[in-house]
Structures are given as C-alpha cells and as structure tokens.
Amino acid sequence: MRAVLIPVKDLSRAKQRLAPILSQSDRTSLAIAMMEDVFSVVDAARGLDAVFVVSNYGPALERARNLHWVLFRERRQFSESDSVDCASQACAARGVKALLRLPIDIPLLRSSDVAAVLAAAGPAPASVLVPSRDGSGTNAILRTPPGLFRSQFGPGSMRKHLAGAAVRGALVCVLRNPRIELDVDDAEDLRLLAARPETRGMTQKWLHRAGFSTSMNKTLNSD
Numbered sequence: 406m407r408a409v410l411i412p413v414k415d416l417s418r419a420k421q422r423l424a425p426i427l428s429q430s431d432r433t434s435l436a437i438a439m440m441e442d443v444f445s446v447v448d449a450a451r452g453l454d455a456v457f458v459v460s461n462y463g464p465a466l467e468r469a470r471n472l473h474w475v476l477f478r479e480r481r482q483f484s485e486s487d488s489v490d491c492a493s494q495a496c497a498a499r500g501v502k503a504l505l506r507l508p509i510d511i512p513l514l515r516s517s518d519v520a521a522v523l524a525a526a527g528p529a530p531a532s533v534l535v536p537s538r539d540g541s542g543t544n545a546i547l548r549t550p551p552g553l554f555r556s557q558f559g560p561g562s563m564r565k566h567l568a569g570a571a572v573r574g575a576l577v578c579v580l581r582n583p584r585i586e587l588d589v590d591d592a593e594d595l596r597l598l599a600a601r602p603e604t605r606g607m608t609q610k611w612l613h614r615a616g617f618s619t620s621m622n623k624t625l626n627s628d
Contacts, residue, residue: 406499406501406503407452407454407501407503407505408453408454408455408456408505409447409450409453409455409457409504409505410456410457410489410493410496410504410506410551411456411458411508411509412460412485412488412489412506413458413459413465414462414482414485415461415462416436416437416440416462416464417429417433417462419432419435420433420590422590423435423590425592434611435589435608435611435615436510437607439509439510439512439589439607439608440509442512442608443507443510443512443514444468446515446516446519447514447516448472449516450516450519450520452519452520452523454501455474455475457495457496458476459488459491460477460478461479461480461481461482465509466478477492484558485558486555486556486557489506489558490552490555493551493552493556494551497551497552503523503548503549503550503551504548504551505522505523505547506545506547506548506556507545510588511545511584512604512606513583513584513587513598513601513604514584514585518584521580521582522545522547522580522585525547525580526547526578527576528576529550529553530549530550530574530576531548531549531553531575531577532576532578533547534546534563534566534567534570534577534578534579534580535580535581535586536563536586537563537586538586538588541560541562542558542559542560542563542588543558543562544588545585546566553569553573553575554566554569554572554573554575563579567579584603587601595612596617599617
C-alpha cells in the first residue's frame with residue numbers, strides 16, 4: 406500500500422519569513438493558494454492507495470474531507486517532525502508500506518513528480534529524499550516502511566535524514582527535482598516562483614493579484 410502524507414500547520418500564522426514584504430493576511434492567502442494547488446495535484450496523481458492529512462487547521466481538514474482523504478486531527482502541534490512521525494505510525498497501522506511526505510509550499514508540483522518519487526523507491530528498507538533548492542533541506546521524503554527513521558525537518562535536515570537512513574541500513578535515493586525543490590519561504594523564493602513559466606493554478610492567481618511580477622518584483626530587485 407502506497408500513500409502520501411501532507412502535514413498542514415496553522416496557516417493563520419504562516420510564512421513568517423515573508424513578513425518584511427507581506428502582511429499576515431497576504432501570507433495566509435498565499436499559503437492557502439499553495440495548499441490548494443498541492444492538494445489538487447496529489448488528488449490527480451496515479452498509483453496512490455490513500456492520502457492522509459495531519460493538521461489542526463480547520464480549512465485544510467475540511468478540504469481534505471471533501472476529497473475523501475483520511476484525516477488525522479491534532480489537538481496540538483509541537484513540530485512538523487513530530488506531526489509527521491506520529492501520523493506515519495498511524496499510517497503504518499493502517500497497512501501503508503511506503504509513505505511519501507509532501508509539504509504544501511511546493512506549488513510547482515506535478516502529478517508526474519509524485520509518480521517519479523514513488524518509482525525511485527527500492528525494496529524495503531529504503532528511502533527517497535528530494536532536497537531543497539540549496540541541497541540542505543528535505544522537501545520530500547518517502548520511507549519504506551513509513552517509520553524507517555525519525556523525521557528531522559529544519560536546518561540541515563538532508564544530512565540528518567541521510568544519517569538516519571544509514572543507521573537503519575536503508576537503500577537511499579537522492580532525487581533532484583526542480584519543481585519539488587522550490588519551496589516558498591522567503592522573498593527570493595517568491596521572485597523565482599513568479600519567473601517560472603509553469604507556475605499556475607491558485608498560486609499563479611495569487612501572484613497576479615499581489616502584483617508580484619510587476620511592482621513587488623521591482624522592489625525586491627532594487628535591494
């Protein structure tokens with residue numbers, strides 16, 4: 406059984422690193438737009454037996470419920486790593502053998518990218534890691550079995566996840582993917598996203614409404 410797990414934080418406080426250029430209202434609406442695009446792509450992806458969402462954010466849970474996905478409602482959120490690991494245990498208990506964790510802030514994601522990560526997985530114990538743009542973070546992680554090693558998202562997570570896989574004697578594939586690698590955290594990420602011709606969906610509409618490709622882009626380029 407192969408599945409995707411999507412953790413969603415409380416988006417009412419999303420994207421604090423964008424505070425110098427965006428209000429909280431704008432940051433939340435951007436996060437929601439990216440979430441909608443990632444949800445739509447995952448819903449269209451083939452080869453999945455289930456999709457799970459772990460969150461305490463009402464709009465995310467409601468959207469996932471409408472897609473007939475499995476919900477893990479959190480009472481409290483301590484960290485993304487804790488959320489993913491607790492949910493991974495629950496997924497394994499439901500019979501999931503291979504679990505792909507995807508974040509909501511990779512709006513360039515396509516269904517073919519999901520298929521490519523799934524296809525790269527070797528026989529258990531195995532993991533597929535897709536790094537962030539600078540190579541230090543982990544933007545997507547597939548583990549077979551789901552609890553193969555502990556999640557350590559944050560600075561230097563790629564190195565930590567590789568070490569965790571090595572301890573478990575797991576076969577590891579580091580898969581570079583330019584769409585998954587572009588997660589939106591700061592102004593430079595937004596500038597790069599606006600310049601990518603494949604940007605579309607709700608995120609593209611948000612960028613257009615925000616005028617990012619015009620006045621905001623000029624402001625950032627003048628720094």
